Amino acid sequence: MLTSFVAEEIKPVIKLLQITDSHLFKDEKSSLLGVNTHASFAQVLAEINAESFDFDFVLATGDLVQDNSDEGYHRFFDMIKTLNKNVFWIPGNHDFQPKMFDILAHDPVLSVKHLLLGAHWQILLLDSQVFGVPHGRLSQYQLDWLQAKLKDNPNRYALVVLHHHLLPTNCAWLDQHNLRNGQDLYEILAPFPFVKGILYGHIHQQVDSEWHGYQIMATPSTCIQFKPDNNTFTLDSLQPGWREIELYPDGCILTRVKRIRYKKFLPDMQEGGY
Numbered sequence: 001m002l003t004s005f006v007a008e009e010i011k012p013v014i015k016l017l018q019i020t021d022s023h024l025f026k027d028e029k030s031s032l033l034g035v036n037t038h039a040s041f042a043q044v045l046a047e048i049n050a051e052s053f054d055f056d057f058v059l060a061t062g063d064l065v066q067d068n069s070d071e072g073y074h075r076f077f078d079m080i081k082t083l084n085k086n087v088f089w090i091p092g093n094h095d096f097q098p099k100m101f102d103i104l105a106h107d108p109v110l111s112v113k114h115l116l117l118g119a120h121w122q123i124l125l126l127d128s129q130v131f132g133v134p135h136g137r138l139s140q141y142q143l144d145w146l147q148a149k150l151k152d153n154p155n156r157y158a159l160v161v162l163h164h165h166l167l168p169t170n171c172a173w174l175d176q177h178n179l180r181n182g183q184d185l186y187e188i189l190a191p192f193p194f195v196k197g198i199l200y201g202h203i204h205q206q207v208d209s210e211w212h213g214y215q216i217m218a219t220p221s222t223c224i225q226f227k228p229d230n231n232t233f234t235l236d237s238l239q240p241g242w243r244e245i246e247l248y249p250d251g252c253i254l255t256r257v258k259r260i261r262y263k264k265f266l267p268d269m270q271e272g273g274y
Helices: 037-050 070-083 097-103 140-152 182-189
Strands: 005-007 014-019 057-060 086-089 114-117 121-125 157-161 195-200 207-211 214-218 241-247 253-259
Touching (some): 037 070, 037 241, 057 070, 070 086, 070 097, 086 121, 121 140, 140 182, 157 241
Parallel strands (some): 005 114, 014 057, 057 086, 121 157
Antiparallel strands (some): 114 121, 207 214, 241 253
16 A cells, blocks of 8 residues: 655646535435435535535545445445545544445545645645544654654645544533544644644534644534534534635645535424434
8 A cells, every 4th residue: 555645747836625524324324413414415516516625635624424335335435436536534433444445445535644735735634433433543654654744744844634623613512522632742843833734523513723833623414414613512503514624835734614505404403313
């Protein structure tokens, strides 16, 4: 397996698409809290393809399949490849990694976790999954790997990607499922001033903020949305979405969240969890 994906011949501004938390099932008719996840994901992809954003790569940031099914991962592969760009993925708490490495490891979907893009940027994709539980933790192996890659490329701007969230959402039920060792991550990143941003999924809501000076980005799910600032499990009526990211040669990150406009998916607002 390649240890790094290298794209030397690339435009000065690197354009990325983030897709997260698709929660597909074995049966494409299945729903999560009232939303058909296959249909909502298909609508997100259709509206992405109708946009003018000429992205170079796709980052799929976990919880791709809800029920660990082969069929769910095959469907994710078949659907995401319609974007006609290389796709790089990380696992979420709902994912089953052996199947991901088996099914999501064929062009254009790649299992490489270190991307060297052009002359100025690198992307590091981390595994924060703790199997069988919803919260996240970066293992010592992951922290050591991250440190080694940053040491190997100290003068490249870096975007760090993981599934679990660092910043509180002000939702007691959701914040217990955060990244448990964020301080360990910070201690690895702190000596490397070229680290510019951290991107994650998991919380099914948009965040554009800052943590220890790093630009923090979280992105809506392609299916259900969680309402922020609620201590008990609460769904939101906001629509499925995705994120566009632009990486500039001077280290600047410009980004925006888009949501579907031409269909509407409404969850069962009476649901109390999943």
